[in-house]
Amino acid sequence: MNVLELQHLKKHYATHKAVDDISFSIPKGSIFGLLGPNGAGKTTLLRMITGIFYPDAGNIIFDGRAFDPQNDVQYIGYMPEERGLYKKMRVGEQALYLAQLKGLSRKDAEEKIDYWFNKFEISSWAGKKVEELSKGMQQKVQFISTVMHHPKLLILDEPFSGLDPINSQLIQNEIFDMARNGTTIIFSTHRMEQVEEICDHIVLVNKGRKVLDGPVKQIKQDFKQHLFYISLEQQPNPAQMATHHFTIIQQHEKAYTVKLNEYSQTNDILRHFIHHDIQVNAFREILPTIHEVFITQVAQAAV
C-alpha cells in the first residue's frame, strides 16, 4: 500500500516552473530518497507534501485519501533543511510546545519527551536554553521534536548535515528502527553515498521534472554498463587479451575492467581466460553507483 501518491503535481512561480508535472508513489514503510541537484524543486515538492504550499495543479493522496493539510499535518513530521528552534526558549519547553502543536496532550507530550530525551541522553539539557547548545545538540533536539508525535510519514531534508559521525549513526539507526515499525520516510539529499546506504526507493528530479524513480536495486540494474572487474594470477601478454567478447576499459595491476560486447555473454569472458589458461582470482560485475546514475542523468538533461 502507498502512504503517499503524487499525481501530476505542478507548482509555478512567477519566473519559472519549480515543479512541473511530477508523479510518484511511496510504499508504506519504505525509506524513500528524493534526489536532485540544487534548485531541482525538491524543497517545493516537500513543501507541498507538508501542506505549506498548495499545488497549482495535481493531486496528493495521503494514506488512501485526498491530502487534507489541516488534519493530516499531525501525521507528518518534517525536518526542513533550514532548521531552527526558538533560541531563547528552554529545550524542554520547546519540545513540549512543538508536540502540543502536533496535537499531543500535555501529558502524552511529557511522556514522549522523557522517552526521547533519555534515549538520546540529553535529559540533563532540558532546562537549558537552545542557544546554549552545540550545533549537534540542537540537531538532536530538532530530530526529537520532528518524530515525537510518531508520524506516519517522516520527511527529512538533509538530516545529517552538520552532524558528527557518532550522531549521524545514532540518527541513522533511529531512521531504520522507525521504518521497521511502519513509518514511511522521505529522505531528501544530494549526498549520494548515504542514499545507497539508507534508501530502498528513490526518485530523481531535475529542473522541476522527474528523471527516474524506482527501487535502488532496479535502477542500478537498469543503468548498468556491463562492466566487469577481473583479477588474474599473472599479467597476460597483449596477444592473450585480444577478443571480440569484451573491450578493455582500464588496466590495473594484474587486473582489468572490461566491458562486455554486444551479443556476448558473461561466461564468454571467463571462457576466454580459461582458454588461455590464465588463472582467474576474482570476477565481479560492476554496477553503477547512484552517484554515477545521478551525474549522467543530470548531465544528459543539461545538454
Add this chain to the structure above:
Amino acid sequence: MNKIWIIIKREYLTRVRKKSFIIITLLLPLMFVAMMLIPVFVMMGGDDEKVAVVDESKIFEGKLADDGGVHYKFIDARIDTLKNTYQQLGYTGVLHIPAMDINRPPSVIYYSKGQMNVMLKTNMERRLESVLEDKRMELAGIDKAKLEGIRADVDIMNLTGKEEKKGSAGLAYGIGYGAAFLVYIILLIFGTTVMRGVMEEKMNRVAEVMVSTVKPFQLMMGKIVGIAGVGLTQFLIWLVLIIGLYSLMGLFLSPETMNAAAGNGMAGGQNEAAMKAMQQVTFVVESANWPLIIASFLFYFLGGYLFYAALFAAVGSLVNEDPNDAQSLTFPITLPVIISIFIMFAAVRNPNGQLAVWGSIIPFSSPVVMMARIPYGVPGTVPYWQLALSVICLIAGFIGTTWVAAKIYRTGILLYGKKVTMKEVVKWLGRKN
C-alpha cells in the same frame, strides 16, 4: 483554534516571564510616583532656614513674616561683624538691606556659606517686593483695600449640551493629549515588538518548522494576540500600582503635601490659590465622562494595535539577514503613525477642524486623533455619526490590514536571501493561496 491558543500562550508567557518585562513593569510606576514626589521633597527641602536680617533702611522691620520654613530675625548689628559670626549664632545666612531710596532700591545681599536655594531666593524676593509695593502705595496715596476691590477676577464657566453640563477645556485638552499620546506610543512599541518576533522566527529558521504544523495565519495572529495580551497585562499592572502607590502616599503624607504633589510645585504662599485650583481640578475630573473615555481608549488601543501590528508582522516577514532592511521597510508604516501624531497636535487644540474630523475617521490616524477629540465630549464635539463611522472604519481597517498582511507574511516568511521589491509584494496580494 486549539493551535492558535497554544501559540498565543507561548507568545504571551515567554514575554511576560522575561526579566526585562518584570523590571520595566515594576519600575515605571515607581518612577512616575517619584517624579511627582521629588519636587515636593525638594520644596520641603530639609531643615528650616533661619535668616538674620540687617535692615539699614528701616522699612522692613517687623514686616517679614515667617513662612514656608523660613524664619526672619531682625538683628541690630553691624553687617561687617555679623557676616563673620552668623554661623556661630545659628543662622543659615544674613540678609543685608542697605539704606535706600524707596523708588530706587539698591541691591540686597544675602551672605551664606553655600549657594542659596531657589526656594529661599523666591521666598525672600517675594516678601521684600510685597513690603516695598505696600510702602510705595502708601506714599502714592493709594488705598490698598480699594485696589484689591478694583482687581477683576473673571472665570468663564463652560456649560455644554442641552443638560448644560459643566465642562473644562483645560481638562479635555489634558486627557485628550495624554490618551492620544499613549495610543501613539503603544502602536509603535508593540508594533515593533511584533515585527521583531516575526524577524526572530524567520532568522532562526524556525518559521518553516512552524508553518509545516500550523497555518501561517495562525502563527501570525497568535503572535499578534499574544503580544496584545502582554500590553494589556502591563497596563493593568501599571494602573493598579499607580493607584495603589498614590493611595499609599495619602496615608503617609499630609494633605497639603498631597495637594502640592498633585499641583506639582505650587508653593506655600499660594496655598489659597492652590486649594482653589485643586477644588476645580477635582470637580472637573469628576465632570469628565470617564466610562466613555476608558471604553474608547480600550477600543482605539486594541483597534489601532491590530491595524498596525498586522502590517508590522508583514514587514518583519520581508526582512532578510540585514537588519537595515527593517528600517527602510518599516518607514511606510511608521510614517502614517507619525503623521497622525501631528494631526493630533492640531486636533487637541481645535477638535472640530476639518483635519481633526477626517483624521479621526480614517483608520490610519483615527486611533490617535479620535482619542484627542473624545474627551471634549460625545455627542457635543464628536457627533455620534462620526464616532460610529470611525469605529466601523477602524474595524474594517484592521480586517483589511490583517488580510493584506497574511498574504505578504505567508510568502515572505519562507523567502530567504533575496531582497524583496515593493512591486513583488503587490503581486503577492493578487495571488490565491
